[in-house]
Amino acid sequence: MEKQPEIIEETTEIPEEFEEETKDKKKKEKSYEAIFNIYTSFNNTLVHVTDMSGRTLAKVSGGMVTKHSRLKANPTIGMFIAKRVEEKLKELEIKSLYIRIRAKTGNPAPGPGANAIIKSLSRAGFKTINILDTTRLPRGGPKKKGGRRGRRP
Numbered sequence: 001m002e003k004q005p006e007i008i009e010e011t012t013e014i015p016e017e018f019e020e021e022t023k024d025k026k027k028k029e030k031s032y033e034a035i036f037n038i039y040t041s042f043n044n045t046l047v048h049v050t051d052m053s054g055r056t057l058a059k060v061s062g063g064m065v066t067k068h069s070r071l072k073a074n075p076t077i078g079m080f081i082a083k084r085v086e087e088k089l090k091e092l093e094i095k096s097l098y099i100r101i102r103a104k105t106g107n108p109a110p111g112p113g114a115n116a117i118i119k120s121l122s123r124a125g126f127k128t129i130n131i132l133d134t135t136r137l138p139r140g141g142p143k144k145k146g147g148r149r150g151r152r153p
Contacts, residue, residue, distance in 0.1 A: 031095035033129070036085075036121070040111030041104045044072045047081050047117065049089065058088040062113070078113030082120040089126070096127040105136040 034057060039046040049058040062072030065080045099118060103110040110133075122128060145151070 030093065032093055033096045033098065034089065034092075034094045036097045036099045037102070038099065038110075038114050038117055039102045040073065040078075040114045041107075042073055042111050043069075045078055045081060045111060045113035045117070047085055049085060057092060057094075058085050060084045073111045073113055075112050075116035078116035079120045081113070082117045082124070086121065086124045086126075094126075096129050097121065098129050099131045100134045101131065102133075103135045106138045107135065110135070 033052060035050045035052065035054075037048040037050065039048075045062045047058070047060045048056065050056055060081050062074075062077050062081065063069070065084065066072060066074075066077050071077055099121075101110050101114050103114075118128070118131070
């Protein structure tokens, strides 16, 4: 008589230890969105973070970070402002941001702190959904000072 090979049945049971891990991975972390308003002039930098309905979550300015008024618009101070805001947003579990940059009315470009803030936020791991320039444009208005030939040095 010939010997027949034994057939081993394979079981596809997953041990209980591994089942719990896969269930945890399936649960998605809730990520909240916020609006990140940056106002930069050449004298100061202000950051105001609101939720989608407009409620204030965090507010930091250059004067809260440094004592020297001449440094408030500095890119380095902008990084420290972003660091402070980042800590508050991490507590609130906010992962993605709509960024709005505003400069002084009529200025062609925002102040030096805006780019530094955005750069340090992206390094911190926040997802930027949109960057919008909300600088206001002058439409006529009162006569500018300086006379007919403008301001001379």
